[in-house]
Amino acid sequence: MNDIWAGLSSAFWLVVTGDPDLIEITLRSLQVSLTALVIASAIALPFGTWLAIRRFRFRRTAIAVLNSLMGLPPVVVGLIVYLLLSRSGPFGVLGLLFTPTAMIIAQVIIITPLIASITHQAMRDLWAEYHDLLISLNTTPTRRILTLISDGRRALLTAALAGFGRAIGEVGAIMIVGGNIDHATRVLTTSIALETGKGDFALALGLGFVLIALALTVNLIIHALSRTEREGRW
């Protein structure tokens, strides 16, 4: 219990004093996770919607594989990205290993199936509702996807936030591909892992509280901006 109070106190002082290291790693966490979220959403939202409306051979298999990929072990993803980006790997020439870009790549791989799967579930229900009308109006497949994305935006926001939650809290993959290098690839989660390893539980917990507060703040801001849960809206 003492550790928790010490952690809260530590978090408070880190925030109040505007600790430069904390600000740096917090901004890097946000930069990496939000960039990964934007890229993953750009892939997953149209793909999940397309999967909901398109009938093709092996569709069920594709959905089953997508759902399975939601549980991708981050450490394995990190290892694979590491091997691909290492000097002897096929993309080694790009020199991306141990950079924030490598961390973004790993996070995109981890959260894209999660966002796509939640999107598919939500869009499947909306498509069942809209199917006859949109077919009757002779809409093109692209128009159908755009209509579903537009009208299902609340559900898609939930999908994106789930992806953000997974990305901001992820540690295994980015530790491997980022290397937790001070002033280069250190983020909140890797700092927590480092401080825990050093036995500084108060600081680790303090960073943990900052991380939770950050995730909560981003969620609240996105909800406020997108005006969810207001009367008369969908």
Add this chain to the structure above:
Amino acid sequence: MVTPLMPAHMRDVTVTRQGKQVLGPVDLTLGQSGFTILLGPNGAGKTTFLKALHGLERLSTGSVTWSAPDDVARMKQAYVFQSPVMLRRSVRANLGYPLAILGQPKAQVNDAVEAWATRIGLTAALDRPATGLSGGEKQKLALARALIRDPEILLLDEPCSNLDGRSVKDIEALLTAAHQAGTRIVMATHDLGQARRLATEILFLFKGHIHEAGPAPDAFDAPQTPEFKSFLNGDILI
């Protein structure tokens, strides 16, 4: 005015679901003009007939051909469902959707939306969510959304079921105006009173088969089949 899309021919059309034939075989020619009412008890195949005609139903056998290429024919048809499908948008966006997807200029879409909202009495509700409208308002909105593109053929699946008298009257007024403007209408209903008020031609469906087809006055005055006679008498058809 007559539509160049018609006549439409249904040739040996059948629809089978899970081994059970729910429609047909239907061999029928729908003429160039008129207000066709599709009558029949629940489960007779009226919805399947309309969907087959519109291309929403996969045919097990046969074909539906229009007097125009299929893609042209589809663009000039509109369909109103028994349970109105409302896009999760405002009334304005719902009304303007069929025009917006054609890429019409915003000002033109807005003008049409305002005009139709006035006609159906939903001007004050234009910026409200369409899903929050009453049943009658939703159905009027669905009908206006179908008519906003000036379709040559309008297919309606029991648009007045579960509506009060006021809403039924409003919808019938819109349908009559569309018919007088030259829109070819095919509408399913099991309301005999409505059929007598609106129909110029009757199709009577029972157990997936057409049992009666002809001009409305003749069909009502001298029904040719015992099934339609029973239906007109209010008997329960099983």
